[in-house]
Amino acid sequence: MRTIFEMSGGGRCGVSLPELDVPEAAPLPADLLREGPIGLPEVTEGETMRHFIGLSSLNYHVDKGMYPLGSCTMKYNPKHHENVARMPGLAGLHPLAPDALAQGTLRIMRRLEEYLSAITGFPGVTLQPAAGAQGELCGLLLIRSHHIRRGEGHRNEVLMPDSAHGTNPATSTLAGCRVVGVRSNELGEVDPEDLRAKAGPNTAAFMLTNPNTLGLFESRIGELTAIVHEAGGLNYMDGANMNALLGIARPADMGFDVCHINLHKTFSTPHGGGGPGAGPVACSADLIPYLPDAVVTGDPDGGCRLERMPWSFGRLLAFQGNVGVLYRAYAYVRSLGAKGLREVSENALINANYMKARLRGHFDVPFDHGPCMHEFVLSGDRQAARGVKTLDMAKRLLDYGFHAPTVYFPLIVHEAMMIEPTETEGIEDLDAFVEALLGILREVQEKPHLVTDAPVNTPVLRLDEVTAVKELCLVEPRKEAPAGN
Amino acid sequence: MGRYIPNGDAHRARMLDEIGVTSFDDLLAPIPARFRLAPGALRLPDPVSELDLQRELDGMAALNTGAGMACFVGAGAYDHFIPAAMDHVLLRSEFYTAYTPYQAEVSQGTLQAIFEYQTLIARLTGMDMANASVYDGGSAVAEACLTAMRVTGSHRVVLAGSLNPRWAEVARTYLGRSEFTVAEVPFLADGSLDAGATEGLVAGGCAALVVQYPGYFGVVEDLRPIADRIHAAGGLLVVAADPVALAVLRSPGDAGADIVVGEGQSMGIPLSYGGPYAGFMAARESIARKMPGRIIGRTVDRAGQTGYVMTLQTREQHIRREKATSNICTNQALMALANALYLSLTGETGFREVALQCYHRSHHLHDRLLGIPGVRPCFPGSTFFREFALEFPVPAARLLERLASRGILGGHPLPGLGEGALLVTATEKRTRGEMDRYVEAAAGVCGEVTR
Numbered sequence: 051m052r053t054i055f056e057m058s059g060g061g062r063c064g065v066s067l068p069e070l071d072v073p074e075a076a077p078l079p080a081d082l083l084r085e086g087p088i089g090l091p092e093v094t095e096g097e098t099m100r101h102f103i104g105l106s107s108l109n110y111h112v113d114k115g116m117y118p119l120g121s122c123t124m125k126y127n128p129k130h131h132e133n134v135a136r137m138p139g140l141a142g143l144h145p146l147a148p149d150a151l152a153q154g155t156l157r158i159m160r161r162l163e164e165y166l167s168a169i170t171g172f173p174g175v176t177l178q179p180a181a182g183a184q185g186e187l188c189g190l191l192l193i194r195s196h197h198i199r200r201g202e203g204h205r206n207e208v209l210m211p212d213s214a215h216g217t218n219p220a221t222s223t224l225a226g227c228r229v230v231g232v233r234s235n236e237l238g239e240v241d242p243e244d245l246r247a248k249a250g251p252n253t254a255a256f257m258l259t260n261p262n263t264l265g266l267f268e269s270r271i272g273e274l275t276a277i278v279h280e281a282g283g284l285n286y287m288d289g290a291n292m293n294a295l296l297g298i299a300r301p302a303d304m305g306f307d308v309c310h311i312n313l314h315k316t317f318s319t320p321h322g323g324g325g326p327g328a329g330p331v332a333c334s335a336d337l338i339p340y341l342p343d344a345v346v347t348g349d350p351d352g353g354c355r356l357e358r359m360p361w362s363f364g365r366l367l368a369f370q371g372n373v374g375v376l377y378r379a380y381a382y383v384r385s386l387g388a389k390g391l392r393e394v395s396e397n398a399l400i401n402a403n404y405m406k407a408r409l410r411g412h413f414d415v416p417f418d419h420g421p422c423m424h425e426f427v428l429s430g431d432r433q434a435a436r437g438v439k440t441l442d443m444a445k446r447l448l449d450y451g452f453h454a455p456t457v458y459f460p461l462i463v464h465e466a467m468m469i470e471p472t473e474t475e476g477i478e479d480l481d482a483f484v485e486a487l488l489g490i491l492r493e494v495q496e497k498p499h500l501v502t503d504a505p506v507n508t509p510v511l512r513l514d515e516v517t518a519v520k521e522l523c524l525v526e527p528r529k530e531a532p533a534g535n
Numbered sequence: 536m537g538r539y540i541p542n543g544d545a546h547r548a549r550m551l552d553e554i555g556v557t558s559f560d561d562l563l564a565p566i567p568a569r570f571r572l573a574p575g576a577l578r579l580p581d582p583v584s585e586l587d588l589q590r591e592l593d594g595m596a597a598l599n600t601g602a603g604m605a606c607f608v609g610a611g612a613y614d615h616f617i618p619a620a621m622d623h624v625l626l627r628s629e630f631y632t633a634y635t636p637y638q639a640e641v642s643q644g645t646l647q648a649i650f651e652y653q654t655l656i657a658r659l660t661g662m663d664m665a666n667a668s669v670y671d672g673g674s675a676v677a678e679a680c681l682t683a684m685r686v687t688g689s690h691r692v693v694l695a696g697s698l699n700p701r702w703a704e705v706a707r708t709y710l711g712r713s714e715f716t717v718a719e720v721p722f723l724a725d726g727s728l729d730a731g732a733t734e735g736l737v738a739g740g741c742a743a744l745v746v747q748y749p750g751y752f753g754v755v756e757d758l759r760p761i762a763d764r765i766h767a768a769g770g771l772l773v774v775a776a777d778p779v780a781l782a783v784l785r786s787p788g789d790a791g792a793d794i795v796v797g798e799g800q801s802m803g804i805p806l807s808y809g810g811p812y813a814g815f816m817a818a819r820e821s822i823a824r825k826m827p828g829r830i831i832g833r834t835v836d837r838a839g840q841t842g843y844v845m846t847l848q849t850r851e852q853h854i855r856r857e858k859a860t861s862n863i864c865t866n867q868a869l870m871a872l873a874n875a876l877y878l879s880l881t882g883e884t885g886f887r888e889v890a891l892q893c894y895h896r897s898h899h900l901h902d903r904l905l906g907i908p909g910v911r912p913c914f915p916g917s918t919f920f921r922e923f924a925l926e927f928p929v930p931a932a933r934l935l936e937r938l939a940s941r942g943i944l945g946g947h948p949l950p951g952l953g954e955g956a957l958l959v960t961a962t963e964k965r966t967r968g969e970m971d972r973y974v975e976a977a978a979g980v981c982g983e984v985t986r
Contacts (some may be wrong), residue, residue: 051643054879064880065618067888071967075898079918082755084785089658090883095620098879105648106629110641113628118638126539127632130585135807136622139596145809148948149938151601157593166635168578180670180810181865183852193706220852224681226712229857266567297577298563301569314865318539322869323645324635324829326666326811329865342708352876364708368611368673368701369809384591387582390537392574397540397547399562404550421554421562431718448641453634459853476541477550494631508640511836517847522823524664525654530950531771 051108054101055526064098075287086381097100097486108509109323110453116479120456120468120506121215121263121424123293123315128385129349131319131378134391138378139358146368149196149355155373156354159346162380169391169484170289170309171302174338176345177330178371183217186257188342189224191363192308192333193255194283195340199361203285205254211240213263218288227254234462238264238417253283260424261291262303263460264416265402265468269529273306284308292316293472294399294424297392307335311496317379326410342366397426401480408484412491416463424472430465438501439493444510446493446504448485549658549759578966588912601944605969609922610751610947611672611699612809613801614777614962615889618880621803631869639844640836646843648832649868652875659781659878660774660795661788662817664709666831669863670870671745672704672798675814676745676775678861679794679826680706680717682818683743683771685825685860690715691732693740697722697750702775706745720744726754726914726924728761737768743794745773748787752949752958753922754914763793763934778802778815780920782890792980794818804870813870824850827861877930892963893921901959903923904975907981913952921962927955927981934980941976943969 064156090233093101110117116123134139136353143155163175179185190208197205207230209220218230235241240258249256256278261267269276275285287309293316295301301309313319314327321327333341344356344366356370386394399421404428405416430440444454444467456468471480493500505511542550547559556562563571583591589841596602606614629644636642642797649667657663669675680692691693694703696719700812703719711718718736737744738900744765749755762772779801781787787795799813818826824847832846852859882888901923904910909928927934931948934957938945946959949978961970 051647053647053654054875055654058882061884063882063885064620065882065885067616067885067892067963068966070892070895072899075895075902076773078783078894078920080757082757082784082896082918084783085789086783087883088886090886091879092877092882092883092884095880096619098876099620099623101625101879102624102648102876105644106627108642108647109633109644110638111629112632117634119634122634124634124670124841128539130588132626132631134589134592137596138807139599140592141805141807142614143602144601144606144614144787144806144944145612146597146608146610147601147808147944148935148939149900151944152599152808154595154598157598158592165579180674180867181863183741183862183864184670184674187709187862188614189709206754207668216852216854216856216859217862217864218861219857220855223857224709224862226714227826269565269567271569272569287680296805297574298572300572320631320869321634321865322631322643322867323633323649323872324787324868325866326670326868326870327865331983336687344706360641362668365701365710366674366708367671367810368699368705369671371809374805374811374812381588383579383594384583384588385585386537388575388579391579391718391810392577393537393540396559396871397542399543400547400550400554400559403554403556403562407554408965416566420565421556423565431974445637445640448638453641454638462781474539474541479541505567505640510640510840510842512640513836513842513844515844515846518832518844522820522846523833524650524823524830525657526651528658 051105053526054091057093057097057101057297061094062093062094064093065400069344083425105168115452116475116483117453117454118469119289123470123472125318125472126319126474130196131381135374135377136380137206142488153354154345154354157350158380160348160350160354162376163346164350164531165383166330168322169334171300172332173335173447174333175330176341177376178342178366178399179329179331180314180327180367180372181327182310182329183221183267184366185331187224187364188331189222189286189308189310190255192337192340193224195361195363196337197254206253208251208255208257208431209248209253210257213462214501215288215290217260218257229281237419238266239268240274242270242273242277249278249281249283253278253281255284255286257277257286257288259288259290261294264427265415265422265425267423271304271494273315290315297388298395313379318382319378320448326375328372339518343484350504386497401473401475402426404507405484412488425470427463428467430461430467433494434465439446440467442501442504443490445484446501448505452483455487471499560827579683589647595761604942604944605965606944607959607961608944610948610958611701611798612806613962614806614964615801615962617803617805621876622832622882624876625869625873630872630906631960636845636984643843646831648722648872648875650833650843652871653831655875655878656815656817658898659778660817662795663820664819665815666826667831668867669814669816669828670867671810671812671814672677672867673702675796676702677706679773679796680710680713680743682794682825682827683773686822687742687770689740689742693718693720693736693744695720695728695746697726697752698731698745698747698775725917726752733764737765739768741768741770743771743773747775749920752914753919755920758790772884775897779890779893782887787820794822799870799874799913800872804873811867811870812875813867813869825860828863828866840943889963896961897921900916900970904977906979913956921957922960924949924952926953927957929980929984930954931957934977938976941972943973
């Protein structure tokens with residue numbers, strides 16, 4: 051499609067503003083002023099709409115069809131929640147409004163803290179982190195602050211399995227820690243002996259996603275967290291896969307000290323094409339004094355206030371977090387209640403196990419020694435041996451009208467394909483996706499070029515990522531100024 | 536079942552049968568029994584219907600009395616007009632229910648929109664390129680410091696004392712590693728950077744000097760001599776800019792900045808008690824490969840048609856893991872789209888008009904308030920754009936309370952500058968009538984003391 055810049059011209063404008071009803075002030079000094087035009091588009095409202103609606107039609111999205119991205123929890127986003135976040139009384143509140151004039155929002159936040167506390171089993175909650183990765187940073191800073199205050203600032207090693215999300219090691223570096231890898235065993239779980247060997251006097255934390263990135267619950271979790279505690283470290287749960295555990299199990303009971311929760315996964319807030327999300331952090335009583343400025347405290351039915359904790363490690367965002375996302379998550383918990391949330395996880399588990407059962411005979415299923423949780427990982431090794439990679443099958447799924455699963459993750463599975471259906475897909479949609487994959491397998495046998503050439507039914511064909519890096523084009527070049535200008 | 540779960544009991548039974556288990560509990564076998572919650576053990580309030588939830592939230596919203604007031608508070612978030620057309624795009628499922636564009640062939644809408652966002656931000660800031668957003672203005676400042684450290688190899692940054700204190704605190708939180716040092720350079724009586732002190736602080740090498748433009752207190756200062764000073768010391772100039780001011784002011788790129796960051800909330804994003812907003816981040820081309828976060832690039836497909844992809848991904852956490860330039864994954868994509876949409880709707884003329892109205896309205900209010908006996912400017916003789924600091928002859932809390940009783944959010948207290956000091960702004964939304972009410976109420980409170 052043409053860019054908005056190519057449509058621009060003729061001094062057009064898409065907004066109308068009120069007349070200036072105050073006298074004009076003396077102009078700014080000339081040497082402070084911008085020289086020449088900015089280069090913004092000149093388009094009408096109608097042209098702007100055509101452009102962006104045109105762009106929108108090129109996207110796949112949850113309201114169009116199944117989006118089985120493993121570890122991403124692409125569930126349905128309830129429509130009422132969009133209206134809620136846009137209510138003038140909620141969306142129109144300035145973040146520096148005094149507490150007394152912001153009691154509605156503070157109460158919603160206080161209640162959401164309580165709900166997340168009940169769900170995770172932890173007494174402390176901060177809603178500030180803007181995303182899962184920022185929640186991880188928050189968690190590690192809490193842990194580091196705790197060690198430093200106890201005179202153990204030398205503890206700077208973060209243990210994590212080789213199957214960890216990329217954000218875990220990246221966050222560890224950002225928090226000033228060193229990553230120490232822990233092996234997975236033949237069951238696809240953390241090897242307790244390797245953890246025992248690596249936990250020690252320098253251990254700051256053990257970071258673990260549970261269920262892990264193979265979709266498996268770490269069956270020896272109590273033993274793992276105890277090993278780390280005995281070594282003087284703390285346990286961090288990456289809550290990316292919390293959709294498996296609502297009302298079923300609580301991180302606090304398993305020996306974790308702190309976890310984050312992705313509201314844009316488990317709590318149905320939309321992904322927005324890559325954000326915004328929210329990554330609240332829940333923690334043990336020992337870590338509460340270090341929570342970032344500020345925490346909402348007080349009576350959820352009475353007066354609430356923003357409060358700085360005594361040894362707060364600082365601040366992650368200018369204000370109180372992605373509050374618009376928090377409103378949606380609050381609405382989700384209120385709509386479903388405890389029973390509804392447990393149904394979410396039960397159905398997420400059933401859907402994933404059902405799909406795994408249907409695909410088992412057709413793909414290699416690594417670590418298939420029992421039920422999976424809310425997602426599972428297939429290997430495309432068998433198909434790769436015939437010259438068709440997992441990437442090709444993923445692209446072919448696009449032709450069949452589905453989004454592809456997460457591919458090539460976790461790194462410990464060859465040609466990995468990680469499938470998370472979520473609870474909001476019905477059996478008919480699950481079956482249709484399975485049939486599409488089986489159809490692709492037939493093509494792999496009979497007409498593999500259909501798969502390796504895919505996609506062909508999409509707005510563009512396979513894109514050249516090498517050229518994109520070699521000949522960087524990150525912005526639309528400016529048009530040459532017309533002569534005489 | 537329930538509104539969002541299609542499979543009922545009959546489906547579940549059929550599916551459990553296909554799985555080869557007899558009951559749902561069999562699927563929980565991997566969870567040690569002592570960690571399993573009994574059904575019903577989770578305690579939360581009973582669920583409510585959509586209608587009842589709306590009623591409950593209407594009640595909550597009514598308690599946000601500050602939301603309905605005439606807002607003269609800025610300090611990092613501004614009450615601007617948001618055109619109605621915006622939500623008609625932002626509520627398209629195609630945009631808001633999509634994931635990160637990992638499958639580029641079915642994500643060209645998001646990818647091209649973000650490419651256009653990058654272009655708009657680059658043009659506004661006067662830089663060569665921009666990334667696809669970070670969380671907010673504060674985290675953008677922090678990421679800019681880390682980027683400057685990667686570029687220069689130095690582990691020391693200097694923050695202007697006139698940087699938004701919340702952004703400075705975010706930066707200090709992100710830069711808490713023991714090998715990093717953060718210094719602060721004071722400002723002078725007119726709000727400008729202390730040149731002599733800067734010289735001393737950057738001497739001996741530093742990664743970056745971070746200045747806000749206009750400063751936190753609203754003061755506009757020529758960036759060019761500041762750029763020369765930090766460049767002479769081998770560091771980068773990081774400018775945290777107000778995007779609305781950039782419609783009118785010399786672009787930081789033109790003045791010599793190396794990295795320009797800021798808060799995108801002013802460009803079409805509701806106040807929403809602090810988020811979701813969008814931090815923007817732009818830089819010179821030579822810095823592109825050291826930038827954090829997603830970056831969209833233009834390329835071609837197998838048939839030679841133009842298309843867009845996430846590029847330079849070897850910087851990012853999912854590839855580089857502990858060696859990534861940042862841990863950011865989820866960013867603020869939909870808010871970046873809102874920025875692109877806002878800058879398209881307002882465009883070259885409309886955006887300048889917004890900026891100029893902020894300028895004129897703020898100056899009008901400033902001049903009227905200075906007419907009240909006892910009120911004086913905190914930074915006499917300085918130039919401001921759309922926000923200003925005044926010292927009132929009464930405690931700020933008392934003045935703000937009185938203003939609130941008249942339906943006015945009067946400003947943000949600046950206790951560091953004085954008991955009666957207040958940071959005040961007026962956007963294009965503030966009417967002459969609201970300003971009259973402000974001045975009248977303020978004069979009343981001040982009169983009670985001076986009389």
